[in-house]
Amino acid sequence: MGADSNVAPVIIRKKKRQSGGHGHHGGAWKVAYADFVTAMMAFFMLMWLLNATTEEQRKGIADYFSPTIPIARVSGGGDGALAGDTVFAERNRPRMGTGGGRQEAQTAPASDDGREAPVLDAALQSLEEALIGQGGESRVPDRLMRHVVTRVTDEGLVIELFSLPDAPLYDAQGPTATLRTLAGIVARAAGLVENGVAVEAHVRAAPVVLARSRPWEDSADRAQSLRRLLERGGMSPDRMRRVTGHADRTPAVSDPMAARNDRFEVIFLRGAPG
Template identity: 50%
Template sequence: MAAQNLAPVIIKKKKVVGGDGHHGGAWKVAYADFVTAMMAFFMLMWLLNATTEKQRKGLADYFTPTIPVNRISGGGDGAFGGTSTLSETILPQSGTGGMVALPLPPGTPNDPSAQDASGKDEEEFGKIEEALLGLGGESFEANELLKHIVTKVTDEGLVIEIFETQTAFLFEQDGLTPTDLLVAIAEVLVPMFDLVTNGVAVEAHVRMQPIVARTDRTWEASLGQSQSMRQLLVEEELDSARIKRVVGHADRELVSPNPLDRRNNRLEVILLRSD
């Protein structure tokens, strides 16, 4: 048999690379950064819409550095320009971020000027009340006057209530002429009112008329008495320009369970608040 010419067997190994082979994973890092940035962006949008101005300022203060990045703002658009998304003016980056406090309209409850005026009123009202209480013990006449006076501080101001008793009246039989008692009270009040510049209101209340009365004259009576008290204060040299209101309430605001009780006959002289 003839010898066979055998060719050498050569084995080739091919390295097959698939389409989804490893590319280093850099795209995953970039994608994760993108997702994180988007989440932070939407979180910011939600916070801006779900929080109050005070809360936003608190958040801004938390993330604002306490050490200035640049001592003086150049007013530019760069990193050191001093601008902020919450600021309405260009400010140095001095750790005081957040919204700029704008002046509030006069009379606003949170207005510092209104709060200062209210505090001043409270202090002055307290001094006048102390002065009235201090009259007690000075003389028998002063003690008798204090029996007809009650004071209280309300949202409107310092209310000084002057009332009748069963034996001591504020007006004569005609219902309009002040008695000596009311004149003496006015002589005490006006010098105390001169210690402040607040406006004054005068209001009158009367007791209910008996049913047998043919016509209800409580409105005319209360208005006439408030006008008489206003005139009496002016005669005692209270500046008439300070009197802002004169009102008669008739028998609509009784203080005694008995509508015919003379305790319901009373005057209210009110030192109004400055605001």
């Protein structure tokens, strides 16, 4: 026997792969499945949004994602100051006191019914510009601008003052300091024109469980309170044409109990001054 006879033989085992087996496919199927689940979730969220939103809100969402228009010219879609209402396409031509991109007056855009939106005369336009700061310094401080919206109607220039959840204009004690300040600003600005004035007040709806609800009386009392504040601020009583309370019949937003529905309107009427 040779010297290498004690070396163990090397055994090589070959594993035969069975025919017909599927083997290991890796994790690619998990990625495909995750994409499918994500797509289904997005689909169901889309269906829910279509069912849970109004037509105005859907227009606002569509305008937000439109790549061709930097500012939505059709609708707001939200529940803030404009409450999802249109900014340009209503029967009037509103201008926000804040956050709305102040624009110089040009040709009047058409309203929803195809008619030309009303246009202010030079005197009322100067009053609006002084209040919201178009082309210059606003008479309303920035902290109060969020309570103010101006718009143009067939009747004249409407200055709307509205409550916010964290800053009411009227409470159980009467006009708040915010409303008193705003009334003083409007009264002083009213000296720029001689037009007649109308004061209107709206209140939000009360819960049905409220034992005693007086929306008509409350809105009338609030309108009279604002009239007195305007006259105290320097507006001549002879300019007052009407003082009206509208109760809770014309809410500004879809939720009738929202704080936004507590609001006042000071209307500078068209026509002969005074």
